[in-house]
Amino acid sequence: MMAAVMMPVLLVVAGGTVDVSNAFTEKRHLQEKLDAGVLAAATKSTPQTQRAEIENFLGDLVGEDGKKIDLTNSVSVASNSDGSVTGDFKSDFKPSFLSIIGLNTLPISVSSTAIAPKAKASGACIYVLGNKNQAVLINSGAIVKSTTCGIDVQSVSDPAFIMNSGSTIDTTRFCVKGTKYIKNGGTLTNMLVGCNAAADPYAGKFAEPKLPTTCTNSGTKDGQTQSIKPGMQCDLTFNGSPTVTFEPGLHIIKGRMIINSNATVVADGVTFYFPDVDSEIRANGGLTFKASAPTSGAYKGILMFEKTSDAAVGSNTRQYIFNGSKGETLEGIIYLPNRDVTYNSTTNQSNKITMVVNTMIVNSANWSLTSYDGADTGAKTAARLVK
Incomplete structure (x- = not known):
């Protein structure tokens, strides 16, 4: 039992x-x-x-x-x-x-x-992607210096770049994929031709926002002090010589934003997004510009970027002009792979940036560069378990 x-x-x-x-x-x-x-x-x-x-x-x-x-x-x-x-x-x-x-x-x-951990940077802070003649033109009076990063040029055309007398490029490297160039004088340190120039480090990495159905601001803005909230800014012009403060967040620049001469722009914790190649910020000289990318959120580390998902990069490009300024302090990634960027006279910059463009012309700029690697772009090395 x-x-x-x-x-x-x-x-x-x-x-x-x-x-x-x-x-x-x-x-x-x-x-x-x-x-x-x-x-x-x-x-x-x-x-x-x-x-x-x-x-x-x-x-x-x-x-x-x-x-x-x-x-x-x-x-x-x-x-x-x-x-x-x-x-x-x-x-x-x-x-x-x-x-x-x-x-x-x-x-x-x-x-x-x-x-x-994030992958180590390639050593470049400027990436020029366009494979065309004169992908980089350095004119007299241009001064570009960096002790931490260099310039990588993808062009294998003849010539891949042209450098004129009275200019200085003093960076950790000037790496050109092609071997043919024209150097009419000037000082160019650490030049490497036939070099393994780094490819676009951010291709497909940034989430493109959906455009709002209405504009947050459009037309003209008068007055010496302007505070602009995040949203879509459509064909906006600032008259006079105002102080313009872009409040932290995402600012979609639809069409051309014109900032007249001698204005002051403050944009801390801001991302500027261009939804097409015809959209831009155009400053008319004498500008004081201080801008930094967000330090957290979906657009962490991105100061400027453009739509690239609708066509092959480089197939439909536009000129983008950074006109002369009294001084610029920029921090973040500037991703404009469909732009032929021109830096005009007396652009005095002290920038902590990583920039991607199609082609570049530098005219009489005084440019001090430090590389920026603060974006969460997915460029990471092999993972390890910590718990």
Whole structure:
């Protein structure tokens, strides 16, 4: 009789041991899949792409009914302040024996954190992508100096660049993919021809915003003090010589924004987006311009960028002119791969930037450069687990 009484208990104990062992085996299996997913996610730059990577690794999991598990509520992903990514996954294991005593499920949860350090920069702070004659023209009076970064030129045309007398390019390198050029004088340090010039480091990295249905501002603005809220600015002109403050956030520049002579512009924590090649900010000289990119959020590190998703980069370009200024202090990434950029006379700049353009002309500029690498662009090295 005692044996008959103890038999169910022994069955539950023995079966329960099997159930618990199987549950731990399943947990190890899920942990391995989550670790792999988080390692892949850590190399991505946005919460959406990070979650997509994790779900890709967990996507083949099926429930007791043989159907794929709905990951909507069972997976959570967090992008941490140190650049790491944490993934959590919760599931239920259905035991075979413990259900005898009413334990129909055993909850299983796994967590993993990985980080991927940013890749080292190529050594360039200016990337000239256009493969055409005279992709870079350096005219008399141009002075460009940097002790931390250089200029990379993709052109293999004849000539890839022209440098005229009375100019100075003193950077860590001047790397030209082609071997033919014209140098009519001037000082050019650390020139490398036939060099492995770096390609576009930001191609496809930036999320392009959807345009609002209405303009935040348009027409003309009169008055010595102007405060412009984020939104879409359409064919906007600032009359006189005002002080214009762009409030932090995304400013979509639709059409031409004209800032008249001797104005002062302050744009801290701002991203300027150009939705087509005909949109630009045009300053008419004598400008004092202080601008910095956001330090967090979707457009972290991006000071200026343009739409590139609708056509091949370089297939439809426009001139973009930075006219003479009293002084410019810019910090962030300037991504204008469809622009033939011209820097005109007495453009005095002290910039911490990384710039991508199609071609470049430098006229009588006094330009001090430091590279900027603060954008979250997805350019990261191999990830490692930290938790």
